[in-house]
Amino acid sequence: MGRRCAWLEGVTPPSVSDTAASDSAPTPGWVDEAFDGVRYGLAGKVIAEQQSAFQRVTIIESERYGKGLLLDGCWMTAERQERHYHEAIVHPALCGAERIERVLVIGGGDGGTARECLRHPGVQHLDMVEIDGLVVEWSRQHLPSIGGAAWGDPRFQLTVGDGIAWAANATDASYDVVIVDGSDPAGPAEGLFNRAFFAHCRRILRPGGVFATQSESPEAFRQVHLDTVRLLREVFGHAEPMYGWVPMYPSGWWSWTFAAVDGPRYRQPRPERAAAVADGCEIWSPRWQQGAFEAVPAFVERALAGA
Ligand code: SPD
Numbered sequence: 001m002g003r004r005c006a007w008l009e010g011v012t013p014p015s016v017s018d019t020a021a022s023d024s025a026p027t028p029g030w031v032d033e034a035f036d037g038v039r040y041g042l043a044g045k046v047i048a049e050q051q052s053a054f055q056r057v058t059i060i061e062s063e064r065y066g067k068g069l070l071l072d073g074c075w076m077t078a079e080r081q082e083r084h085y086h087e088a089i090v091h092p093a094l095c096g097a098e099r100i101e102r103v104l105v106i107g108g109g110d111g112g113t114a115r116e117c118l119r120h121p122g123v124q125h126l127d128m129v130e131i132d133g134l135v136v137e138w139s140r141q142h143l144p145s146i147g148g149a150a151w152g153d154p155r156f157q158l159t160v161g162d163g164i165a166w167a168a169n170a171t172d173a174s175y176d177v178v179i180v181d182g183s184d185p186a187g188p189a190e191g192l193f194n195r196a197f198f199a200h201c202r203r204i205l206r207p208g209g210v211f212a213t214q215s216e217s218p219e220a221f222r223q224v225h226l227d228t229v230r231l232l233r234e235v236f237g238h239a240e241p242m243y244g245w246v247p248m249y250p251s252g253w254w255s256w257t258f259a260a261v262d263g264p265r266y267r268q269p270r271p272e273r274a275a276a277v278a279d280g281c282e283i284w285s286p287r288w289q290q291g292a293f294e295a296v297p298a299f300v301e302r303a304l305a306g307a
Contacts, residue, residue: 031060031068033075035220035250040075042068042248048142052134054188059142065248067142069110071135071183075248077110082146084246086112087284088292089181089212089256091277092242094120095269095286096258098208099176101125106163106192108181109135111147117179118153119277126156127175129163131188136160164191167200174204180213185224193228198235202261210266215241215257218300220250226303232259233304240264241300242292244283267293 032041044062051057058070066079077085090113094100101124105113109130117126130136136158140151150156159166167178178201182189191197192213201211215228218241225241232239236259246254258266269286278285 031062033070033073033250038250040248040250048138050134052132054132057132057134057138059138069139069143072187074184076183077112077146078248079143079145081246081248082112083282084244085254086116087281088242088244089113089179089214090116091281091284092258092266092269092289093177093179093210093212095273096266097177097210098265099206102175103177103179104175106167106178106180106182107189110139110143111150113179113181114150114156115146115148118150118155119280120273121276122273123155127159128156129159129161129166131162133160164197167197167204170204172203173206176206176209178205178209178211182214184216193224195231195235198232202236205261208262208265209260211236211259213257215255217249217251217253218243218255218297219253225255226300229257229304232257237261238264240267240293241296242289243295244292
């Protein structure tokens with residue numbers, strides 16, 4: 001799949017230019033991810049932008065959701081919307097795995113996934129392997145609340161490097177949970193959606209382990225979504241998508257897919273683990289999770305049944 005995002009800014013909708021009639025009101029622009037004839041945008045302005053060795057990294061200040069991060073013009077996260085995504089990708093895996101001593105996060109350079117993992121007291125060591133050092137540096141500088149306590153947690157080990165190579169070189173059965181918090185399957189994240197990579201993720205999971213990945217939008221990226229779920233079922237034996245919302249992402253309707261070898265253990269949160277984190281969550285709860293796994297759209301159910 002080629003690059004899919006276009007970049008638009010400085011487009012001022014009528015409602016904004018009307019209110020900007022007074023001299024004191026600044027005229028914000030719009031920062032949009034454009035995909036397939038639709039734009040997903042926030043009113044705000046770019047405060048930092050640079051081409052790294054891997055991608056264009058952009059930090060914006062938005063009116064509604066605080067500071068945000070885009071990679072190659074695609075929305076990744078924002079200060080006041082990140083919990084929809086990070087709680088969803090982490091807690092079904094961390095509450096369902098048999099053990100959670102050793103966790104691997106591939107990608108996740110803004111720190112939000114690591115932060116949610118490290119809220120689980122049973123995690124003893126977390127490796128985070130992010131390919132782009134600029135994403136980490138700017139997330140720490142501009143979006144410090146997203147990584148929060150993770151950046152200084154003694155259990156947290158950051159490696160700036162290739163997560164695909166990390167998985168390929170890791171010892172068999174060396175992690176209890178593997179979470180892939182990558183961007184869309186284009187550019188540096190393309191290799192995070194293929195069979196060889198998923199097979200290594202299965203190999204490095206301990207018995208009773210759980211794998212999790214973001215699996216795109218069932219509306220905006222239907223084929224990628226279906227292909228990802230199918231492939232994970234083939235590789236792991238058990239894999240199920242879970243559906244929620246990340247309003248700034250294309251269509252707002254998003255999915256995460258969880259996989260395990262010994263059964264769908266990601267479906268049933270262990271009560272003591274859930275109790276340790278639920279009060280601090282904005283979106284996730286065992287009840288929300290149950291509904292989110294059940295909310296499989298009919299077309300997905302049909303497509304997967306015919307797989
Ligand atoms: N289309 C956006 C997919 C982004 C998935 N990763 C987001 C990074 C948040 N930690």
